[in-house]
């Protein structure tokens with residue numbers, strides 16, 4: 374069985390975890406029209422059909438076939454071009470972009486759900502439009518009118534794609550060392566020279582033109598990240614001639630085989646022509662517009678692949694028969710009846726739903742950032758973005774590994790497709806800033822926002838969910854309320870410890886705990902998301918609704934709180950007392 378878009382669960386999370394109705398109430402699209410929640414669900418259903426019927430069927434074949442590279446050209450797998458054409462014809466490329474740029478102007482929340490669907494169905498396809506969406510955000514925010522007129526419309530329509538050219542062999546996590554050069558050519562344009570590596574969809578056969586967003590350094594620019602500028606460098610120039618850039622190879626990789634990961638050479642023949650985006654030496658700030666959007670979207674890739682792996686494991690566990698479960702009437706039970714397999718399946722489902730809620734909350738904050746409460750919401754989005762990226766992609770790896778385990782030996786052979794999820798998910802914790810870098814960003818830049826008030830407000834919001842859980846009294850929640858309160862206490866103490874270390878100018882006490890802290894934050898916030906969904910379901914049951922999905926949501930909130938959230942206290946201990954390995958020479962691994 375292939376991917377089935379979980380539209381009902383997604384719509385429930387959008388409305389009851391992330392407050393879609395309130396976001397829509399403030400959204401006006403082209404022609405002054407408003408979007409009702411039912412319209413949003415209809416959009417998701419349509420997107421779900423596209424994911425199920427067009428993208429998902431290409432996922433396995435794309436993995437087996439991969440991309441072909443010859444003479445600088447990249448051929449995508451069979452079916453990719455047709456799928457891309459259908460994707461842009463359906464208007465899916467411009468879901469977020471403003472109507473005046475040819476887009477649909479829909480909220481971040483709806484775009485987030487669509488991103489989850491494309492990537493759940495086919496991660497190697499989804500990364501292309503994901504980067505194009507980031508390019509649209511950067512150009513719309515920082516591009517000159519001329520660039521917007523010449524390029525933005527065609528990128529929004531999907532006639533052309535956009536890429537993100539940051540990485541060089543010596544400059545990965547640390548972009549301050551990048552060497553690609555830019556020189557003004559005296560006519561308002563620049564000549565770009567240098568090499569980039571690992572550029573997703575840097576070359577392909579889906580469109581006639583590819584718009585590369587390239588980070589480069591001007592002569593005499595200040596050293597480090599303050600001397601980096603951003604340029605738009607198209608493959609084909611406005612006069613129809615080829616620009617001086619080429620793809621010099623594609624990587625052979627563990628996963629996402631159908632996504633071309635390209636080495637790019639700029640300026641072999643004297644310099645590729647580029648146009649400045651934003652101001653000279655302010656390129657990193659512009660690129661961050663693109664990267665922040667992309668980071669949330671990579672988190673959503675994690676949710677998508679985790680959902681797909683969970684569906685496959687559930688299908689398999691209901692079919693495969695081994696051993697007799699205690700008390701089972703039949704001599705041989707489906708493996709789904711065994712407690713240990715149930716534990717794996719529930720863990721997969723609970724992590725996936727928690728990460729979905731976390732990503733949607735982040736998208737909601739981005740939407741709210743455009744309203745009257747803009748600054749507070751913007752800061753909340755900044756706080757949540759590294760958690761959404763890293764927690765969701767860490768759990769995607771864990772969920773995909775559990776999915777393989779549920780399949781036993783059949784998971785290890787490629788036939789079932791369970792292994793592909795694990796191979797594909799692996800990149801998510803690495804690109805768009807490794808998860809280690811996300812944790813450092815969370816601790817050193819986001820916790821201190823507004824003197825700790827932003828994180829304090831978020832913890833207070835989670836506390837209100839725990840109080841509501843206590844009050845609700847539905848027996849299905851079991852020990853969820855006390856477990857959530859304990860998790861919040863751990864998060865509170867760990868946050869205080871880290872803020873104190875940073876405030877005393879002792880980052881060496883905070884940095885060793887960054888990754889455990891991000892996990893702790895994700896666990897507690899994730900538990901609160903599941904609790905909110907459970908509370909909404911409890912209210913629906915009290916109101917007389919009989920949909921069995923309501924009881925399932927309450928049970929999932931309970932499972933997460935009772936089985937996964939208790940890790941919070943261990944993570945707190947690691948943060949508070951485990952950091953000595955970083956500066957005690959006794960822990961040195963070498964030399």
Ligand SMILES: Cc1cc2nc3c(=O)[nH]c(=O)nc-3n(C[C@H](O)[C@H](O)[C@H](O)COP(=O)(O)OP(=O)(O)OC[C@H]3O[C@@H](n4cnc5c(N)ncnc54)[C@H](O)[C@@H]3O)c2cc1C
Nearest residue numbers: 537538539540545546571572573634804805806807809810
């Ligand atoms: C399939 C694929 C697609 C990609 N697509 C793109 C793309 O489209 N565009 C693009 O520009 N790039 C792309 N990348 C590059 C990707 O973003 C980088 O690989 C990533 O940012 C990590 O950089 P690096 O590989 O140099 O690792 P390094 O920076 O060398 O990191 C190695 C390890 O050290 C850790 N580390 C590094 N610095 C620190 C620090 N200061 N503190 C603590 N830990 C640290 C990292 O967390 C990591 O665990 C892609 C990569 C791959 C593999």
